[in-house]
Amino acid sequence: MKDHTKISNAVIKRLPRYRRYLNELRKKGIDKISSNEFSELTGYTASQIRQDLNNFGGFGQQGYGYSVEGLYNEISAILGLDKDYRMVVVGAGNLGLAVVNHTYYYKTGFVVKGIFEVKKDLIGKKINGIEIMDYENIVAFVEDNNIDIGIICTTKDAAQEAADKLCFAGVTGLWNFAPIDIETPSHVAVENVHITDSLHSLAYHMSKNADEKK
């Protein structure tokens, strides 16, 4: 594998999508795919795909195409999906529960070990067998259980404090669903999920379609 410390974020954002399609192909028992076929499937141009994959040293063979299994495994390794991640969720509202349920279906890699909540009446209940615990005890739990990722499903106002606590306790990644951009020390990676942004993109494309009809 080539050194990939200089790869742009835009390329990294496309890799999970490539991997998702490769996984579908694997499940269908397909061994190899040309960059043109892969282009048709994913909606990216064949040259974009070749250029992206060249960042990691290629993988394609002239006249043969890509090995589905090989490329899937390579992208998985690049994304760090050959490791296991231990996670906690902060916030046991609908959003927290939706995330816990969603991650329950992951086959590998990302496991929720605890859910933390400030509302006393929720503490002690279980979701998919995972206990909802008192938010006051989050730092000790994260330290004792070597938690890697904190998932923030709090309100906007509580999010940064939760992030600070999680970073202090030693997580190295934050997956933030609160509608605010979380700040972290440079050694802690963060992904802010802003679902409203995608609704606004949708509105744009709907308006454009409506304009074109006029």
Add this chain to the structure above:
Amino acid sequence: MKDHTKISNAVIKRLPRYRRYLNELRKKGIDKISSNEFSELTGYTASQIRQDLNNFGGFGQQGYGYSVEGLYNEISAILGLDKDYRMVVVGAGNLGLAVVNHTYYYKTGFVVKGIFEVKKDLIGKKINGIEIMDYENIVAFVEDNNIDIGIICTTKDAAQEAADKLCFAGVTGLWNFAPIDIETPSHVAVENVHITDSLHSLAYHMSKNADEKK
């Protein structure tokens, strides 16, 4: 406003983020901002920002910067946020409820009018005053209530059928949370939200940080 039918998707994806930051500035009573200051705030380079906004005819004045209110309103209009959108949610599980709760806090524009579900024991209940109705009746409801957007919070297997029903009934946009890429007729815009992709990006950045420490 310039014609913006040829603007790349990457630019469109950045506009909601620009708008979010401009909204924060407005709330703080800030009137104007230079592209350098805006760059520091958003994390995009000043030249990227200038280039993006030039797609829409500029808005900045040399030596003055951008009018916060003016730029906010212009981006809102470009995104189609000066209209109202009527929405239905398909699926009243945790994910559906999380989306309904989330949209409840929108100040303007996007209103959920109904929630549809196949599980009989959920039908008739209300979430934020919105009734959960029988999925069998979705087409008539969408037609009768001029629904614009269908929000798909079903399982992976049920998603495409729900999309087909919604398109048939006349929605012009789909906001899809099921873990599959939904296909629509060309006049129906679609945004597929793949939250696992962002978790995989996070894993990549965590692995890279870990490699750099070695």
